[in-house]
Amino acid sequence: MTDRKATLSVGDKTIELPVYSGTVGPDVIDVRGLVQEGVFTYDPGFVSTAACESAITYIDGANGVLLHRGYPIEQLAEHSDYLEVCYLLLNGELPSPEENKRFHETIKNHTMLHDQMRNFFHGFRRDAHPMAIMCGVVGALSAFYHDQMDVTDEKQRQITAHRLIAKMPTIAAWCYKYSIGQPFMYPRNDLSYSENFLHMMFGVPCEEYKPNPVLAKAMDKIFILHADHEQNASTSTVRLAGSTGANPYACIASGIAALWGPAHGGANEAVLDMLAEIGDESNIEKYIEKAKDKDDPFRLMGFGHRVYKNFDPRAKVMRETAHEVLRELGLENDPLLKIAQRLEKIALEDEYFVERKLYPNVDFYSGIILKAIGIPTSMFTVIFAMSRTIGWFSHWNEMVSGNYRIGRPRQLYTGPTKRDYPVK
Numbered sequence: 101m102t103d104r105k106a107t108l109s110v111g112d113k114t115i116e117l118p119v120y121s122g123t124v125g126p127d128v129i130d131v132r133g134l135v136q137e138g139v140f141t142y143d144p145g146f147v148s149t150a151a152c153e154s155a156i157t158y159i160d161g162a163n164g165v166l167l168h169r170g171y172p173i174e175q176l177a178e179h180s181d182y183l184e185v186c187y188l189l190l191n192g193e194l195p196s197p198e199e200n201k202r203f204h205e206t207i208k209n210h211t212m213l214h215d216q217m218r219n220f221f222h223g224f225r226r227d228a229h230p231m232a233i234m235c236g237v238v239g240a241l242s243a244f245y246h247d248q249m250d251v252t253d254e255k256q257r258q259i260t261a262h263r264l265i266a267k268m269p270t271i272a273a274w275c276y277k278y279s280i281g282q283p284f285m286y287p288r289n290d291l292s293y294s295e296n297f298l299h300m301m302f303g304v305p306c307e308e309y310k311p312n313p314v315l316a317k318a319m320d321k322i323f324i325l326h327a328d329h330e331q332n333a334s335t336s337t338v339r340l341a342g343s344t345g346a347n348p349y350a351c352i353a354s355g356i357a358a359l360w361g362p363a364h365g366g367a368n369e370a371v372l373d374m375l376a377e378i379g380d381e382s383n384i385e386k387y388i389e390k391a392k393d394k395d396d397p398f399r400l401m402g403f404g405h406r407v408y409k410n411f412d413p414r415a416k417v418m419r420e421t422a423h424e425v426l427r428e429l430g431l432e433n434d435p436l437l438k439i440a441q442r443l444e445k446i447a448l449e450d451e452y453f454v455e456r457k458l459y460p461n462v463d464f465y466s467g468i469i470l471k472a473i474g475i476p477t478s479m480f481t482v483i484f485a486m487s488r489t490i491g492w493f494s495h496w497n498e499m500v501s502g503n504y505r506i507g508r509p510r511q512l513y514t515g516p517t518k519r520d521y522p523v524k
């Protein structure tokens with residue numbers, strides 16, 4: 101791959117390490133040989149660690165750039181739809197019109213769940229968090245397709261991708277229906293992917309549901325904006341689980357579990373809870389001070405990002421979509437939007453946030469859109485998980501279809517050295 105070297109001096113040793121370049125982005129230093137020299141690298145949180153090679157998504161955090169297989173997220177959000185982006189992430193190229201039509205048809209034919217799966221929902225309390233239900237039900241999918249989970253078989257990986265893309269909206273909507281005691285709505289093949297999701301969320305058997313095209317387009321944009329994001333915490337979890345040879349449904353369930361945390365995918369739910377807690381524009385300064393206080397665990401949810409040290413390009417598209425949806429619904433004076441806009445303005449002028457390059461991220465505005473559409477905050481991360489399933493699967497697929505080893509990090513041990521058990 102390279103004849104370029106990095107030189108490392110450790111004690112009286114000088115170690116030469118290979119340096120590799122990608123097509124774009126920072127070079128990497130191959131440190132795999134260090135274990136033979138009796139030293140490890142140390143990088144809790146993986147701030148400076150490239151855990152793998154990938155060709156799916158590129159992020160330039162300093163310049164607010166996000167590319168999916170080379171295409172800028174702004175252009176995909178403007179001109180594509182979620183299923184076409186799924187095809188792109190999975191296969192590496194945009195589909196031809198014929199391939200796109202066939203892909204849309206294929207997904208439509210896999211949206212139903214095995215009827216036995218209804219029983220999994222009924223095992224949960226009605227007030228169970230929908231993410232708890234989604235974790236359980238998606239993991240349980242492996243029990244229904246155990247004869248088609250040979251990770252070395254490309255055809256079986258492809259059918260699994262189609263099943264997951266198609267079934268996640270059904271599972272997500274059923275999580276919601278179960279929590280409000282309404283009957284499950286079956287998918288309809290005459291609706292688009294996002295229209296179908298809104299139908300399964302808000303339709304009832306007593307009357308035909310007519311999806312609002314503006315809301316359906318907003319949902320599709322939200323799906324696109326959350327589809328993939330390089331080696332984030334949940335995607336890295338999926339890759340690590342997959343490196344053991346675990347089946348794809350179990351790996352996706354591990355990604356759902358990791359996404360649930362408020363520092364990651366749970367932030368969209370936490371943003372709405374934060375805006376509600378702030379309650380009024382007059383309280384904003386108090387909460388900005390809380391966010392800056394090291395002794396206060398409060399953080400400005402929806403702000404900051406490990407990689408973006410400039411605007412999250414998804415947040416810009418999300419902000420425009422928020423205005424479109426609120427205008428369509430006659431909610432331009434939504435008090436939460438007012439608080440969010442004022443909070444954003446103050447934070448972007450405050451030295452603490454400017455110095456630390458803390459900008460709004462993808463989660464800051466998405467919750468305002470989802471709430472306006474009528475989706476409860478407990479469902480926000482479920483929707484994030486539904487959208488991100490294609491990203492998780494694409495990374496899992498990229499790994500298992502190539503050469504890979506089981507992921508097994510080491511540690512800096514600071515516990516007790518050997519001591520004998522006090523025999524009485």
Ligand code: SDX
Nearest residue numbers: 329332363364365367391399400401402403404405406456
């Ligand atoms: C997602 O990785 C991805 O790609 C994730 C994601 C994806 O699509 O997969 O983009 C989705 O998870 C977006 C992030 C959603 N999370 C939130 O909005 C929660 C609030 N944000 C923070 O928890 C935080 O910013 C993180 C978790 C997003 C990033 O954490 P880092 O990179 O570990 O940054 P850090 O905690 O080291 O913070 C650096 C400094 C610290 O202050 P100092 O110690 O330098 O004085 O910035 C401060 C932090 O205290 N800081 C914040 C803050 N975020 C960071 N202070 C107040 N409010 C915040 N939100």
